[in-house]
Amino acid sequence: MTDLIVIGAGPAGIAAALRASALGLRVVLLDDQPQAGGQVHRAPAGTRPVPPSPEARTGTVLRDGLAGSAVEARPGHQVWSVSADFRVDALGPEGPCHWQAPALIVATGAQERVMPFPGWTLPGVVGLAAATLLLKAHGIAPGARTLVAGCGPLLGAVAAGILKAGGQVAAVADLAAPADWARRLPAMAARPDLLARGAGWAARLRRAGVPLLFRTTVAEVEATATGLRARLCPVDADGRPRPGGTVVEADAVAVGHGLLPSTEITRLLRVEHAFDAVAGNWAARLDGDGRSSRRGLYVAGDGGGIQGAAAAPLRGELAALAAARDLGRLDAGAQDRLAAPLRRRLARAARFGRAMAGLMAPRPGQVEAITPGAVVCRCEDVTRAEIEAAAAEGAREVNQLKAWTRCGMGPCQGRVCGDTAAALLARHHGIAREEAGLFTGRTPLRPLPLAQLTGEFGYADIVLPPPAPL
Amino acid sequence: MSSSRALLVSFSFDDEPYEGSAGDSLAVALMLAGRRHLRDSSRQGAPRGAFCLMGSCQECVVWVDGERRPACQVPLRQGMVVRSGTIGTDTP
Amino acid sequence: MTQRFDAVVVGAGVMGATTALHLARGGMRVALVDRGAICREASGVNAGTLTLHMTRAALIPYAMRGRELWLDAPRWLGMDAGARAAPGLSVAFTPAERDMLEHRAAARRQAGAPIELVTPARARQVEPGLNGDIIAAAFCALDGHITAYLTGLAYRRALVAAGVALFENAPVEGVDSGDGGFAIRAAGATLLRARRLVLAGGVWLERMLGWLGLRVPVKCLINQLVVTERLRPVMRSVLGIANGLLSLKQFGNGTVLIGGGWQGIGDPDRGGVEAIPDNLIGNVRLARHAIPGLAEARVARIWLDLESETADALPMIGPLPGIEGAHVIGCAHSGFTSGPYMGQLLADFILGREPERPLFDPARLIPPQPAASLESIP
Numbered sequence: 009m010t011d012l013i014v015i016g017a018g019p020a021g022i023a024a025a026l027r028a029s030a031l032g033l034r035v036v037l038l039d040d041q042p043q044a045g046g047q048v049h050r051a052p053a054g055t056r057p058v059p060p061s062p063e064a065r066t067g068t069v070l071r072d073g074l075a076g077s078a079v080e081a082r083p084g085h086q087v088w089s090v091s092a093d094f095r096v097d098a099l100g101p102e103g104p105c106h107w108q109a110p111a112l113i114v115a116t117g118a119q120e121r122v123m124p125f126p127g128w129t130l131p132g133v134v135g136l137a138a139a140t141l142l143l144k145a146h147g148i149a150p151g152a153r154t155l156v157a158g159c160g161p162l163l164g165a166v167a168a169g170i171l172k173a174g175g176q177v178a179a180v181a182d183l184a185a186p187a188d189w190a191r192r193l194p195a196m197a198a199r200p201d202l203l204a205r206g207a208g209w210a211a212r213l214r215r216a217g218v219p220l221l222f223r224t225t226v227a228e229v230e231a232t233a234t235g236l237r238a239r240l241c242p243v244d245a246d247g248r249p250r251p252g253g254t255v256v257e258a259d260a261v262a263v264g265h266g267l268l269p270s271t272e273i274t275r276l277l278r279v280e281h282a283f284d285a286v287a288g289n290w291a292a293r294l295d296g297d298g299r300s301s302r303r304g305l306y307v308a309g310d311g312g313g314i315q316g317a318a319a320a321p322l323r324g325e326l327a328a329l330a331a332a333r334d335l336g337r338l339d340a341g342a343q344d345r346l347a348a349p350l351r352r353r354l355a356r357a358a359r360f361g362r363a364m365a366g367l368m369a370p371r372p373g374q375v376e377a378i379t380p381g382a383v384v385c386r387c388e389d390v391t392r393a394e395i396e397a398a399a400a401e402g403a404r405e406v407n408q409l410k411a412w413t414r415c416g417m418g419p420c421q422g423r424v425c426g427d428t429a430a431a432l433l434a435r436h437h438g439i440a441r442e443e444a445g446l447f448t449g450r451t452p453l454r455p456l457p458l459a460q461l462t463g464e465f466g467y468a469d470i471v472l473p474p475p476a477p478l
Numbered sequence: 479m480s481s482s483r484a485l486l487v488s489f490s491f492d493d494e495p496y497e498g499s500a501g502d503s504l505a506v507a508l509m510l511a512g513r514r515h516l517r518d519s520s521r522q523g524a525p526r527g528a529f530c531l532m533g534s535c536q537e538c539v540v541w542v543d544g545e546r547r548p549a550c551q552v553p554l555r556q557g558m559v560v561r562s563g564t565i566g567t568d569t570p
Numbered sequence: 571m572t573q574r575f576d577a578v579v580v581g582a583g584v585m586g587a588t589t590a591l592h593l594a595r596g597g598m599r600v601a602l603v604d605r606g607a608i609c610r611e612a613s614g615v616n617a618g619t620l621t622l623h624m625t626r627a628a629l630i631p632y633a634m635r636g637r638e639l640w641l642d643a644p645r646w647l648g649m650d651a652g653a654r655a656a657p658g659l660s661v662a663f664t665p666a667e668r669d670m671l672e673h674r675a676a677a678r679r680q681a682g683a684p685i686e687l688v689t690p691a692r693a694r695q696v697e698p699g700l701n702g703d704i705i706a707a708a709f710c711a712l713d714g715h716i717t718a719y720l721t722g723l724a725y726r727r728a729l730v731a732a733g734v735a736l737f738e739n740a741p742v743e744g745v746d747s748g749d750g751g752f753a754i755r756a757a758g759a760t761l762l763r764a765r766r767l768v769l770a771g772g773v774w775l776e777r778m779l780g781w782l783g784l785r786v787p788v789k790c791l792i793n794q795l796v797v798t799e800r801l802r803p804v805m806r807s808v809l810g811i812a813n814g815l816l817s818l819k820q821f822g823n824g825t826v827l828i829g830g831g832w833q834g835i836g837d838p839d840r841g842g843v844e845a846i847p848d849n850l851i852g853n854v855r856l857a858r859h860a861i862p863g864l865a866e867a868r869v870a871r872i873w874l875d876l877e878s879e880t881a882d883a884l885p886m887i888g889p890l891p892g893i894e895g896a897h898v899i900g901c902a903h904s905g906f907t908s909g910p911y912m913g914q915l916l917a918d919f920i921l922g923r924e925p926e927r928p929l930f931d932p933a934r935l936i937p938p939q940p941a942a943s944l945e946s947i948p
Binding site for chain 3: 091092095097276401402404405408410411412419452457458459463465469470471472475477
């Protein structure tokens with residue numbers, strides 16, 4: 009018997025699993041990667057040296073902690089279905105398997121938002137988060153000479169990491185101005201360690217003579233005979249392109265515009281979601297301990313709203329305490345006593361995380377600036393012009409748009425295009441994002457090899473319901 | 479720095495031989511081997527390659543020993559036979 | 571001032587939208603009301619199977635005409651909704667299925683479907699992707715498939731062009747009858763008035779008929795549907811099994827849709843809630859058994875389609891007894907195939923023309939009602 013299933017073995021999920029287990033709950037922890045740690049504390053592949061970092065050290069500590077605990081950790085398991093009664097179906101190294109429990113903590117983290125531009129689909133253009141992963145798990149840069157662009161703290165981390173890994177940085181193009189960063193200094197002071205690291209990255213980039221271009225965006229990338237050519241364009245405070253610009257030659261582009269909570273499972277289970285206009289994203293509506301609107305379902309970490317890696321383990325522990333209490337395994341007094349210090353620390357950590365999220369919130373001009381020919385839905389090659397045409401014919405809601413254009417109908421299941429498509433619809437009709445809606449959650453949560461779903465079988469093994477009427 | 483202990487293995491992509499480090503994902507091995515164009519999109523027939531590297535975007539899907547898999551989620555193994563993930567373009 | 575119409579249709583699926591379209595083209599001022607957008611329930615999410623192998627015998631003449639209309643959509647609807655002709659096969663893997671196949675093919679042939687029994691070898695010529703283990707097959711040249719998700723766009727264009735007043739995202743709370751017409755209530759107020767009423771709410775018809783004080787049980791089936799991502803061509807037919815528990819087709823974009831009426835969880839209140847994993851596995855195993863090439867596919871999406879059924883499993887199409895000007899249309903098995911035709915028949919009836927084929931009198935399903943004042947119904 010399992011008391012609690014935790015999906016996602018990043019900092020939030022691991023902390024939730026360890027805390028729940030320490031309280032005596034039987035916990036299963038599932039993750040699709042071969043080793044626990046999530047993207048922030050991703051385990052090195054072991055193929056070449058990676059630079060030491062606080063995240064890497066914490067990752068080792070977390071994995072050791074799991075190994076020494078009673079948590080049934082199942083890395084390498086891709087969850088494809090979660091039912092209303094918390095039956096969780098996964099594909100593991102040994103094929104299909106499932107667990108069921110009265111409580112479920114979703115700790116699936118965030119995914120990256122990338123605003124479309126012509127050429128963002130070219131091979132060699134990768135997400136900033138993807139570049140981070142190359143650096144810290146594999147010790148390599150995305151290319152020999154990389155343009156780093158977008159917004160948020162990953163810009164500096166990736167650019168400095170590329171230099172450290174022996175690569176060249178063609179330029180760093182930041183949507184923000186130095187003043188935008190300065191405005192967030194008071195909130196960032198909550199994490200002097202991270203502030204110092206940020207300053208270190210900046211110094212390193214300056215020493216290497218990397219052009220740091222503020223209030224600048226990638227307008228377009230095209231393939232050349234030898235690599236990629238990017239056209240950079242100055243923007244105003246709202247992200248609107250201004251005249252001028254420059255061209256940069258590179259062989260890779262790492263670009264990202266912030267993070268979006270992964271809401272596949274909470275959408276699938278149809279809990280209430282809310283649109284956060286400041287951060288510019290949707291997340292499940294939660295109480296302070298991570299309880300969703302569905303009894304027994306909790307969300308911990310960035311999947312419940314972007315607050316950052318420092319907040320994640322605190323949110324994981326709080327969700328575990330809430331689950332233990334709701335399962336009758338911890339009395340209310342004990343939960344409050346144990347949660348109080350966590351809540352205080354979370355308030356501090358979340359302030360930093362939200363300041364970063366604010367820096368990465370989409371600027372209105374970014375959506376406006378998407379060119380008609382730019383592909384928005386990569387799976388189905390649906391362009392902005394096609395989305396606008398559907399909107400002009402009356403599509404107001406993203407699921408209707410999906411039916412009319414196939415935007416979001418491909419194998420990524422709308423993860424990459426959903427937010428942009430909704431922003432375009434909302435803008436076209438002058439309606440709130442709430443009205444433009446969210447893609448309905450569907451199984452499988454990732455494309456599922458059909459042969460693995462069926463297994464090997466004979467015709468007699470198929471249990472047939474009664475025949476349809478004549 | 480952690481030590482490097484990469485074991486070199488050979489694999490093929492569209493019948494061309496490549497080498498890579500066991501332990502890297504197939505997507506990373508292909509990237510390091512200079513093979514970034516992994517498939518063509520179905521409607522525009524435009525070149526695509528690894529993008530998110532986290533198993534989310536499905537851009538790096540290829541055929542691995544006859545199975546359709548995102549290259550970023552497949553650990554590289556000796557003798558892997560990999561083919562472009564191109565399906566062909568849609569017919570009306 | 572409340573708007574007045576000659577007719578209001580409640581429910582903007584294929585049945586309701588077709589009726590509204592033809593009423594408007596017949597010269598009426600028509601309103602079409604739906605709690606959501608056009609064709610976003612069963613009409614937009616069904617399997618898109620145009621096949622006589624799975625059509626109830628009594629509906630075959632309607633389905634044959636409906637299929638022609640779908641294939642001819644560019645002419646009368648103004649847009650290609652993706653309907654394509656394809657050879658239809660129903661196959662048997664066991665002696666029991668063969669017996670069922672022969673019996674059912676004969677019954678449908680008698681009802682006018684050009685279904686013929688063919689040898690397994692002939693079936694494999696029609697469908698080279700087919701499993702060699704089949705022991706019997708039936709063939710129908712008049713089958714096909716359609717991308718159901720495009721129907722909303724196609725109908726919306728046609729309805730707008732025909733001047734139908736669209737009230738989307740307007741959940742109707744009730745209908746008041748009297749004063750020589752009907753008042754449609756939504757959001758706590760009278761949305762519009764019309765002299766004639768057509769209820770076309772699929773699985774929600776039981777509730778809608780309740781607005782008029784009529785009690786007609788409507789069963790709600792929760793059909794599971796599965797679609798793969800794009801795949802090299804692995805099949806070219808519309809394929810089923812004698813027991814009706816499989817429908818398979820590959821669209822021009824390479825995706826393969828797996829259906830067959832395997833049941834998931836849901837109801838008219840909550841809609842489709844979730845698939846049942848064991849039913850999913852059974853359905854997909856049948857599909858892979860029939861077309862072994864599917865083994866290399868990946869499942870991209872699973873969803874649910876709510877299908878309605880009356881007590882005798884035949885549709886309700888026609889005037890409602892005792893309520894002047896009120897009509898109903900819906901609950902047709904394979905109703906998506908027949909819908910464009912059935913809507914046209916009801917519109918003809920309302921416009922005072924002789925319908926080409928008989929309607930399906932709803933009075934047969936309505937027990938004599940106690941005399942109640944319609945105005946008193948909440």
